[in-house]
Amino acid sequence: MIRRLRARAGGPERPVDVRPLPAMPPHQEPLFSDELLSRLRHVILRSRRRTATGLSGEHRSLRKGPSPEFADFKPYAVGDDFRRIDWRAYARHDTLYVRESETTTEFDVHILVDVSRSMDWSSDEEQPTKLRHGLRLAGAIGYLSLWHFDRVTITPVGSDAGYPFGPAQGRSNIIPMLRYLERTHPAAEADLPQAVNHYVFRKSRSGFLVIVSDFLSDDLSRLESTIHGAAALGWQTLLLQIVDPAEDDPARFEIDATTTEIADAETGTRMLVSHAPASLTRYRAERAAWTEALADIGAGSRASHLAVSTGERIEDVVFRLLFDLGLVARR
Numbered sequence: 663m664i665r666r667l668r669a670r671a672g673g674p675e676r677p678v679d680v681r682p683l684p685a686m687p688p689h690q691e692p693l694f695s696d697e698l699l700s701r702l703r704h705v706i707l708r709s710r711r712r713t714a715t716g717l718s719g720e721h722r723s724l725r726k727g728p729s730p731e732f733a734d735f736k737p738y739a740v741g742d743d744f745r746r747i748d749w750r751a752y753a754r755h756d757t758l759y760v761r762e763s764e765t766t767t768e769f770d771v772h773i774l775v776d777v778s779r780s781m782d783w784s785s786d787e788e789q790p791t792k793l794r795h796g797l798r799l800a801g802a803i804g805y806l807s808l809w810h811f812d813r814v815t816i817t818p819v820g821s822d823a824g825y826p827f828g829p830a831q832g833r834s835n836i837i838p839m840l841r842y843l844e845r846t847h848p849a850a851e852a853d854l855p856q857a858v859n860h861y862v863f864r865k866s867r868s869g870f871l872v873i874v875s876d877f878l879s880d881d882l883s884r885l886e887s888t889i890h891g892a893a894a895l896g897w898q899t900l901l902l903q904i905v906d907p908a909e910d911d912p913a914r915f916e917i918d919a920t921t922t923e924i925a926d927a928e929t930g931t932r933m934l935v936s937h938a939p940a941s942l943t944r945y946r947a948e949r950a951a952w953t954e955a956l957a958d959i960g961a962g963s964r965a966s967h968l969a970v971s972t973g974e975r976i977e978d979v980v981f982r983l984l985f986d987l988g989l990v991a992r993r
Contacts, residue, residue, distance in 0.1 A: 693798050693844055698977060699805060736760055769812040770829070770869030773800045774858060775846070777818040779928045780878050782848035784972065785908035792904040795972045796874040797843045799902060802976050803872055804843075808836050816842065819857045819875075820849025851928040855884040859891065868896035876904050877956055886959045893963035903956065903969045910949060913942060 738747060738758035751759040781793035790798070800816060807814045808830065815828035816839065827842040828835075854875055862871065871892060879885065889899055921934050935941070957967040970979050 693794070694801055694805075694840060698802070701977065701981070736762055769807065770867060771803065771807040771812050771814045771872070772861070772865075772869055773803060773814070773816045773872045773874065774861065775800050775816065775818050776852055776854060776873075776875030776877075777820045777823050777846060777849045778852040779848055779850065780876055781904065783906065785906050789906075789972045792876055792906055792972055793848060795970070795976075796902070796904045797846055798976050799904075799970065799979060800872070800874050801840060801843045802980050804839050805836060806980075808839065809833055813869075814839065817861065818846055818849065819854060820852045823849040823852070854879065855881075855888045858885075859888045862888075862892040862895055862897055868892075869898075871897050871899045872902060873899065874902045874904065876909075877901070882952075882955050882959065885956075889959050889965050890963050893965065897964065899960070899963070899965040901956070901959065901965060901967045903953075903967065905969050905971050907971055907973055910946070912945065 736759065738760050742760045746760045746762075748759050748761050751757075775793075775796055777793060781796060782791050784791040784794075804814045804816060811831060811833075813829050813831045814835070815826060815830075817826040818824055824846070827839055830839065854873070854877070858871075858873060862868070877885070889901075892899055920938070921936050923932060923934055953969065957969075959965060960967050968979075
């Protein structure tokens with residue numbers, strides 16, 4: 663994310679804006695409230711496809727086996743368990759049928775969090791940074807997954823990012839996961855497509871992949887190639903784009919100067935930008951086109967895109983937006 667350094671007057675009739683950007687909020691309060699966590703217990707992560715792998719869990723599986731959940735009948739064959747013969751069906755059809763039951767399994771939930779410096783920014787001291795908001799979303803998804811016995815791995819993505827959390831399973835790992843997220847800090851610039859590509863090819867089994875990032879990159883083609891490659895390996899992907907409101911509309915800055923010098927928070931590159939109405943209009947159009955291109959990455963693959971503003975409450979994201987995508991369901 664670019665960060666304003668200082669403004670330069672473009673003419674004597676306009677004042678020079680020398681105010682600094684809003685200070686980064688300290689955010690001493692916990693990432694998660696007890697109220698939010700209690701509500702998440704009644705939500706379960708849902709996949710658009712069923713799997714035949716995994717151990718016991720709370721999701722429907724393609725496997726058939728001993729279970730109280732009836733799935734279907736099949737004709738009796740030599741070697742089938744005779745105790746599962748349905749004698750009522752035999753009395754009606756004069757043919758031996760075996761009752762098949764549907765087993766349940768767990769998900770492998772993999773959460774990649776972009777912790778590069780572009781995420782450690784907020785345009786308003788009353789709102790969290792993009793990283794803080796992204797960590798809350800990652801924690802919400804991790805919490806509801808661990809509560810329902812899915813296997814969770816959380817990996818920070820950055821050139822000097824720390825170690826990952828997990829894989830972990832079970833409710834006893836909820837507190838360690840929340841503490842891990844509280845300790846997660848910004849890192850240097852990240853090559854997100856490369857990190858995702860290495861991650862999915864290194865795993866022996868596919869799962870549900872959540873990528874939390876602002877996706878501020880000019881090269882969306884590499885990301886698209888990576889996501890399609892992950893889909894070919896069986897991964898279901900959710901792109902959670904964290905957006906600061908000022909990124910969509912820079913007019914929120916209320917800058918009086920005609921030009922401002924800005925710097926890229928990750929590379930340090932500087933440039934002058936104009937605050938003329940025509941420049942703002944062109945920026946909004948290009949920003950909208952870029953967002954649309956990011957949303958289209960999932961076309962033809964098992965990927966979904968969801969833009970989340972730092973001004974939105976986590977409860978609204980989980981209980982409204984993710985429901986609309988069909989990725990979570992109430993129990």
